[in-house]
Amino acid sequence: MVRILVSDAMSEEGLAPLLADPTIEVVQKKVTEVENELDTFDALLVRSATKVTEQLLQNMPNLKIVGRAGVGVDNIDVDAATRYGVVVINAPNGNTISTAEHTFAMMASLVRRIPQAHISVKSREWNRSAFVGVELFGKHLGIIGFGRIGSEVAKRARAFGMHVHVYDPFLTKARAEKIGVDVCTLDELLAQADIITVHTPLTKETKGLLGQKNLAKTKKGVYLINCARGGIIDEQALVSFLENGHVAGVALDVFEQEPPGDHPLLSFDNVIVTPHLGASTIEAQVNVATQVAEEVLKFLQGKPVTSSINLPTLSKDVYEKIQAFYTLARKMGIVASQYMSEPVQEIAITYSGSVADLETTFITRSLLAGFLKPRVASTVNEVNAAMIAKERGIAFSEKFSANGNDYNNSITLTVYGENKTFTMKGTHIAHYGDRIVHFNGFAIDFAPEGHLLYIQHHDKPGMIGKVGNILGDHQVNIATMQVGRQEAGGKAIMMLSLDKPLDDALVEILEKIDDIDVVKRLEV
Numbered sequence: 001m002v003r004i005l006v007s008d009a010m011s012e013e014g015l016a017p018l019l020a021d022p023t024i025e026v027v028q029k030k031v032t033e034v035e036n037e038l039d040t041f042d043a044l045l046v047r048s049a050t051k052v053t054e055q056l057l058q059n060m061p062n063l064k065i066v067g068r069a070g071v072g073v074d075n076i077d078v079d080a081a082t083r084y085g086v087v088v089i090n091a092p093n094g095n096t097i098s099t100a101e102h103t104f105a106m107m108a109s110l111v112r113r114i115p116q117a118h119i120s121v122k123s124r125e126w127n128r129s130a131f132v133g134v135e136l137f138g139k140h141l142g143i144i145g146f147g148r149i150g151s152e153v154a155k156r157a158r159a160f161g162m163h164v165h166v167y168d169p170f171l172t173k174a175r176a177e178k179i180g181v182d183v184c185t186l187d188e189l190l191a192q193a194d195i196i197t198v199h200t201p202l203t204k205e206t207k208g209l210l211g212q213k214n215l216a217k218t219k220k221g222v223y224l225i226n227c228a229r230g231g232i233i234d235e236q237a238l239v240s241f242l243e244n245g246h247v248a249g250v251a252l253d254v255f256e257q258e259p260p261g262d263h264p265l266l267s268f269d270n271v272i273v274t275p276h277l278g279a280s281t282i283e284a285q286v287n288v289a290t291q292v293a294e295e296v297l298k299f300l301q302g303k304p305v306t307s308s309i310n311l312p313t314l315s316k317d318v319y320e321k322i323q324a325f326y327t328l329a330r331k332m333g334i335v336a337s338q339y340m341s342e343p344v345q346e347i348a349i350t351y352s353g354s355v356a357d358l359e360t361t362f363i364t365r366s367l368l369a370g371f372l373k374p375r376v377a378s379t380v381n382e383v384n385a386a387m388i389a390k391e392r393g394i395a396f397s398e399k400f401s402a403n404g405n406d407y408n409n410s411i412t413l414t415v416y417g418e419n420k421t422f423t424m425k426g427t428h429i430a431h432y433g434d435r436i437v438h439f440n441g442f443a444i445d446f447a448p449e450g451h452l453l454y455i456q457h458h459d460k461p462g463m464i465g466k467v468g469n470i471l472g473d474h475q476v477n478i479a480t481m482q483v484g485r486q487e488a489g490g491k492a493i494m495m496l497s498l499d500k501p502l503d504d505a506l507v508e509i510l511e512k513i514d515d516i517d518v519v520k521r522l523e524v
């Protein structure tokens with residue numbers, strides 16, 4: 001039974017695909033309420049409240065995937081998740097509209113002082129002159145971060161007759177022109193805007209982006225809005241610009257610490273606040289929960305996920321095309337790693353023929369994961385394979401060749417070890433399966449599956465018989481056997497597929513046979 005922990009409040013409707021699956025048990029409890037069973041969960045679903053720290057990941061050794069029902073993953077230690085081989089996915093667009101609408105609600109509330117007026121009337125006052133606002137029409141709106149939410153805010157601002165200026169260092173000119181916004185530098189935006197709203201992720205670059213220095217470049221009387229992440233506008237700097245009257249008003253949905261406690265910002269009359277409500281609509285919550293639930297389900301069924309933070313993303317079409325090679329590559333990695341039982345410095349992969357035109361990132365990661373699996377104690381998979389290879393000083397490279405060299409497609413793997421170099425070539429044949437067609441310099445044809453026994457020997461009459469007899473005497477049945485040689489009477493190999501794995505004693509007996517040079521068990 002697969003166990004999924006849902007540790008933040010999530011829409012039941014969105015979680016329906018998981019709740020309906022009889023092979024899945026969904027536990028809707030906080031991490032602190034299930035401390036004794038953390039090691040039993042396969043998946044963890046969170047919003048922004050649960051902090052997925054390295055410590056939590058360590059306490060959840062069975063965890064395979066973290067699903068963030070929302071956009072920001074700053075509450076998740078993605079690097080640590082990657083190291084532990086845990087996939088992190090999010091729901092990148094399910095709450096875009098809700099957050100853009102909330103930003104607009106905050107903007108209108110800010111310039112018309114609606115929250116303050118509301119409190120006043122509820123306190124039985126009727127003071128119309130105290131709440132004179134300004135129009136949005138004709139004002140200059142500066143949007144910092146022009147992704148999903150920023151661009152939805154821009155559309156609404158234009159409908160309100162605002163002039164929109166955008167700063168986003170990653171925005172392409174073509175996209176900006178298509179949307180018809182004025183793209184400017186940060187300094188230009190700061191100098192022109194009557195209202196500034198931030199819509200970036202919280203990163204090293206954006207933390208404190210609107211701090212002492214940049215706030216000083218804004219117009220006196222500027223309004224500021226943060227419905228993105230606490231800390232993009234530096235809270236301490238903000239306090240001083242409110243105190244000196246430079247900033248006319250601030251709307252905050254997010255805080256450096258949530259909840260903010262008794263923060264000095266909360267005592268300013270012209271600071272309006274909401275408790276991180278951008279995504280809190282029925283629609284957004286159904287959307288994000290549905291997105292992560294469907295993605296987690298796909299992942300658990302071994303299908304590709306499309307919104308992963310730490311894996312290359314794959315469409316269903318691409319996945320279907322690469323699937324066969326993905327499996328072949330994994331098996332080749334496992335075989336090569338066992339054959340090369342020595343330290344390895346480099347792995348070179350050449351994709352030839354039809355496979356060379358495919359998205360090979362995943363195939364390479366699969367091969368690396370297969371190669372590293374017999375060598376590392378921790379979980380290794382497509383998420384962390386490249387990172388672990390790097391940590392272990394194993395370089396890897398990919399080459400592509402349109403020519404399949406007698407095969408419609410092939411993957412050639414060369415492993416450079418401390419003492420020797422090993423090469424193998426595999427191909428996938430439709431309706432036939434995975435075949436290894438070159439092994440260690442020998443042309444051969446075997447399926448990389450099950451309990452394999454590789455023997456390198458001198459090409460002499462009777463060698464196959466000797467091996468066959470010994471295995472037979474020890475009740476080891478040979479399922480298939482392939483042979484190859486470089487030249488008559490020269491070096492030759494046998495690749496046997498056995499019905500059960502060989503024990504050490506039998507390997508030693510085989511090694512002692514005259515004219516046998518190498519005996520290797522390969523378990524795939």
Ligand SMILES: NC(=O)C1=CN([C@@H]2O[C@H](COP(=O)(O)OP(=O)(O)OC[C@H]3O[C@@H](n4cnc5c(N)ncnc54)[C@H](O)[C@@H]3O)[C@@H](O)[C@H]2O)C=CC1
Nearest residue numbers: 071072145146147148149168170199200201227228278279
């Ligand atoms: N208040 C709430 O409940 C919600 C908050 N959010 C937050 O809103 C923010 C934006 O979300 P989306 O628009 O969905 O993300 P997005 O990824 O679509 O857009 C972010 C944009 O920021 C830009 N950017 C990155 N670094 C920048 C920098 N140094 N300067 C200027 N621009 C930069 C990127 O190029 C990108 O265009 C995120 O921080 C997200 O976590 C999202 C949903 C709900």
Ligand SMILES: O=C(O)C(=O)COP(=O)(O)O
Nearest residue numbers: 047048049070071072279
């Ligand atoms: O999606 C995001 O980035 C959000 O900030 C929404 O957070 P929440 O899921 O409401 O805790």
